[in-house]
Amino acid sequence: MRVEALATESGHCATPDRIIFSRPYRAANELANLATVLESDHSHGDGQFTKSATARLKAIVGSPHALLTTSCTHALELGALLLELGPGDEAILPSFAFSSAATAIALRGATCVFVDIDIETGNIDASAVSEAVTEHTKAVLVMHYGGVAADMAPLLELAELHGFALIEDNAHGLGGTWRGRALGTLGTVGTQSFHDTKNVHCGEGGALLLSDDLLMERAEIMREKGTDRARFLRGQVDKYSWQDIGSSYLPSELNAAVLDAQLSEFDAIQAGRHRVWNAYSKGLSRWASAHDAHLMTIPPEREHTAHLFYLRMPTEDSRDRLIRHLAKSGISAPFHYVPLDTSTAGKKYGRTPNPCVRSAEFSSTILRLPLWPLLNVDQQDRILDAVDAFSW
Numbered sequence: 001m002r003v004e005a006l007a008t009e010s011g012h013c014a015t016p017d018r019i020i021f022s023r024p025y026r027a028a029n030e031l032a033n034l035a036t037v038l039e040s041d042h043s044h045g046d047g048q049f050t051k052s053a054t055a056r057l058k059a060i061v062g063s064p065h066a067l068l069t070t071s072c073t074h075a076l077e078l079g080a081l082l083l084e085l086g087p088g089d090e091a092i093l094p095s096f097a098f099s100s101a102a103t104a105i106a107l108r109g110a111t112c113v114f115v116d117i118d119i120e121t122g123n124i125d126a127s128a129v130s131e132a133v134t135e136h137t138k139a140v141l142v143m144h145y146g147g148v149a150a151d152m153a154p155l156l157e158l159a160e161l162h163g164f165a166l167i168e169d170n171a172h173g174l175g176g177t178w179r180g181r182a183l184g185t186l187g188t189v190g191t192q193s194f195h196d197t198k199n200v201h202c203g204e205g206g207a208l209l210l211s212d213d214l215l216m217e218r219a220e221i222m223r224e225k226g227t228d229r230a231r232f233l234r235g236q237v238d239k240y241s242w243q244d245i246g247s248s249y250l251p252s253e254l255n256a257a258v259l260d261a262q263l264s265e266f267d268a269i270q271a272g273r274h275r276v277w278n279a280y281s282k283g284l285s286r287w288a289s290a291h292d293a294h295l296m297t298i299p300p301e302r303e304h305t306a307h308l309f310y311l312r313m314p315t316e317d318s319r320d321r322l323i324r325h326l327a328k329s330g331i332s333a334p335f336h337y338v339p340l341d342t343s344t345a346g347k348k349y350g351r352t353p354n355p356c357v358r359s360a361e362f363s364s365t366i367l368r369l370p371l372w373p374l375l376n377v378d379q380q381d382r383i384l385d386a387v388d389a390f391s392w
């Protein structure tokens with residue numbers, strides 16, 4: 001074991017600081033950008049920082065269209081509106097996912113159909129999708145867990161064959177790729193999150209990615225209370241009015257100002273996260289093989305985003321004990337999603353054609369280690385040592 005206690009100036013020993021799971025990044029220009037907004041007469045949406053942050057986002061993902069939104073949850077809602085999901089329609093999604101995806105479907109009156117995952121990645125299992133498709137399937141939602149691409153080849157083939165839309169919940173996957181193509185741009189609709197637990201953040205925020213020009217025209221209207229205000233601002237119409245259903249999904253310039261500063265440091269943020277991720281992957285491999293534990297691994301043809309690093313333990317009991325062991329060393333290492341099909345709302349708004357046994361196992365056996373760009377070498381060594389010291 002390396003140093004477990006730090007000497008204070010007075011010579012006493014203190015327990016080392018708690019290592020939190022996630023610390024939001026701070027970008028250099030955030031305060032200056034915020035001052036610019038506050039001192040201007042424009043802090044509502046779609047000003048200069050929205051324009052600049054949108055351009056930076058489009059450059060990162062190479063998407064022809066992007067719209068900033070107030071959250072990824074709202075981007076998913078906007079996506080479900082655009083795809084015209086409604087009563088009688090079904091949308092297939094993984095049992096192991098976040099509630100935002102399910103509620104966007106349920107809000108439209110469509111049915112969530114929960115399917116199992118691939119236990120090696122936590123991502124939706126393409127063969128389970130194939131078994132769950134019916135004539136009512138209008139969309140399939142893919143969440144790239146931890147920013148590692150789902151098994152896209154068979155999913156794209158199924159989409160082509162059955163004519164359903166693919167929605168990518170890419171909250172974890174900004175900058176990730178599959179066969180060199182950016183995650184979030186592989187399907188009909190892609191969504192990003194800029195919540196402060198994500199790689200790039202502005203407190204709360206999100207984005208919708210689209211490639212289709214007609215969908216983009218409609219999305220602009222739906223995002224702005226159902227009006228053609230965006231066209232008006234570009235001088236394409238001389239007044240704006242109610243055109244379609246929609247809501248208020250555009251973020252304030254205050255959020256965009258922080259997001260713009262963060263996106264300008266995207267490469268540094270990612271380099272910091274990958275440094276931590278790689279140290280876990282390398283530093284824990286001997287311990288993992290000696291203890292029948294699985295480390296997060298990246299299948300071929302993918303570049304991941306170092307959004308998270310998880311360990312998959314042999315049993316729920318060993319997982320829970322490792323979480324408690326780390327907590328005693330001041331290290332926060334949480335589990336993750338509760339399977340949607342087992343949740344109260346999942347039972348009410350969804351159906352589960354086949355038991356999602358791998359999702360249940362994945363959910364009950366993983367834990368995530370602290371991961372943020374400025375996690376320092378001493379902190380990382382403390383975490384590696386603490387895991388290393390755990391046996392059962």
Ligand SMILES: *Cc1c(COP(=O)(O)O)cnc(C)c1O
Pocket residue numbers: 070071072073074097098100101143169171172192193194195204205206
């Ligand atoms: C964080 C997250 C969301 C929700 O993002 P918000 O921006 O907080 O609405 C949705 N899906 C996944 C996979 C997430 O991790």
